[in-house]
Amino acid sequence: MDIKTITLYKIKMPLKTPFSTHLGTVKDREGIIIEVIDQEGRKGYGEGVAFSSPWYTEETVETSYYMLKEFLIPIMRNAEIKHPSEAGRVFDAFRRNQMAKAALETALWDLAAKKEDISLSKYIGGQRELIPSGVVVGAKTKEEVRRQIEYYLESGYQRVKIKISPANDYEFISEIRRFYPDLPIMADANSAYSLDDIEHLKRLDDFGLLMIEQPLEYDDIVDHAKLQKELKTPICLDESIVTFNDARRAVELGSCKVINIKIGRVGGLGTAKKIHDYCLDKGIQVWCGGMLEFGISRAHNIALASMEGFSIPGDISASGRYWEEDIILPEVTVENGMIKVPDKPGIGYEINEKRLNEVSTSKECIAL
Numbered sequence: 366m367d368i369k370t371i372t373l374y375k376i377k378m379p380l381k382t383p384f385s386t387h388l389g390t391v392k393d394r395e396g397i398i399i400e401v402i403d404q405e406g407r408k409g410y411g412e413g414v415a416f417s418s419p420w421y422t423e424e425t426v427e428t429s430y431y432m433l434k435e436f437l438i439p440i441m442r443n444a445e446i447k448h449p450s451e452a453g454r455v456f457d458a459f460r461r462n463q464m465a466k467a468a469l470e471t472a473l474w475d476l477a478a479k480k481e482d483i484s485l486s487k488y489i490g491g492q493r494e495l496i497p498s499g500v501v502v503g504a505k506t507k508e509e510v511r512r513q514i515e516y517y518l519e520s521g522y523q524r525v526k527i528k529i530s531p532a533n534d535y536e537f538i539s540e541i542r543r544f545y546p547d548l549p550i551m552a553d554a555n556s557a558y559s560l561d562d563i564e565h566l567k568r569l570d571d572f573g574l575l576m577i578e579q580p581l582e583y584d585d586i587v588d589h590a591k592l593q594k595e596l597k598t599p600i601c602l603d604e605s606i607v608t609f610n611d612a613r614r615a616v617e618l619g620s621c622k623v624i625n626i627k628i629g630r631v632g633g634l635g636t637a638k639k640i641h642d643y644c645l646d647k648g649i650q651v652w653c654g655g656m657l658e659f660g661i662s663r664a665h666n667i668a669l670a671s672m673e674g675f676s677i678p679g680d681i682s683a684s685g686r687y688w689e690e691d692i693i694l695p696e697v698t699v700e701n702g703m704i705k706v707p708d709k710p711g712i713g714y715e716i717n718e719k720r721l722n723e724v725s726t727s728k729e730c731i732a733l
């Protein structure tokens with residue numbers, strides 16, 4: 366792809382409001398921004414979505430940075446990648462580290478679409494011009510949950526996801542149902558339950574949740590299959606799906622009825638597309654997950670969610686949901702619950718250079 370240089374930025378930005386799950390609270394978001402430049406001066410952007418500590422997956426900002434610098438960028442010197450769809454196979458010479466791989470791979474997709482002078486959405490076969498948006502509430506009290514939901518509904522969001530655990534699930538969801546009997550809600554447990562909680566989880570069936578996300582262990586597909594047989598509420602897998610074969614096996618086992626696709630978690634847009642195509646064929650619903658991301662990953666998510674199978678509103682909210690000022694221009698906005706898919710080349714957003722520099726804690730340019 367004639368790459369000349371790859372620049373890695375580490376950035377850090379405070380969230381507008383802290384985001385809590387039963388696993389902890391995120392106040393400041395650190396991440397990696399990648400800029401690839403080709404011989405003709407075209408620029409492609411990717412974002413590393415690992416967190417500062419390994420609470421969601423085993424990767425961190427520092428481990429993905431290390432992987433990028435020591436292995437993924439060096440292997441590009443020998444591999445001669447002609448199209449971004451080949452990058453996944455090249456990077457799979459190294460085990461896992463999906464978020465590091467996705468950060469670089471998505472930058473190549475942006476660049477390749479820009480070379481063809483079409484939007485990334487069109488480039489990957491997306492069809493939607495508008496995508497439905499959803500918002501996630503990660504709050505500590507039911508009052509906070511109610512206040513946030515009221516605010517987001519006024520802002521036009523039409524689907525709400527709530528973070529739950531055995532300590533607050535019934536309290537939070539019954540409170541929401543009391544005020545919003547018909548609101549489409551989903552609940553994300555981030556592995557807060559075990560099979561011992563089957564009776565407890567059955568009580569949630571009465572609330573008519575769209576789905577419950579990742580109730581059991583982060584690497585499980587066997588116990589989820591047992592649980593799905595007992596629950597009316599559809600199970601959606603997030604953490605358990607890290608590769609295409611994870612998705613295939615989970616579907617074959619009946620571990621879930623829905624899959625949350627995150628580009629970072631599955632190692633890139635190539636695998637994300639492949640999981641989408643497979644699920645569309647098998648009648649498994651998919652939607653696009655979120656990682657409290659900055660604008661570049663948000664833009665990649667929008668392109669992905671423009672594909673046919675993404676019929677359920679994803680965790681793709683406006684830039685302003687998390688940031689005082691994002692690193693892209695224009696920022697992502699939500700109108701009547703929908704996000705407009707950009708039609709400009711590549712990800713379709715410009716980089717807000719001033720903001721990027723303001724929030725950068727380091728910058729390193731590597732020649733290829």
Ligand SMILES: O=C(O)CCC(=O)c1ccccc1C(=O)O
Pocket residue numbers: 421500501553555603654655656657658680681682
């Ligand atoms: O709005 C978003 O970006 C996020 C949502 C979210 O639920 C999440 C945020 C950070 C880590 C994991 C998850 C998750 O989907 O489990």
Ligand SMILES: [Mg+2]
Pocket residue numbers: 553555578579603604625
């Ligand atoms: Mg989740």
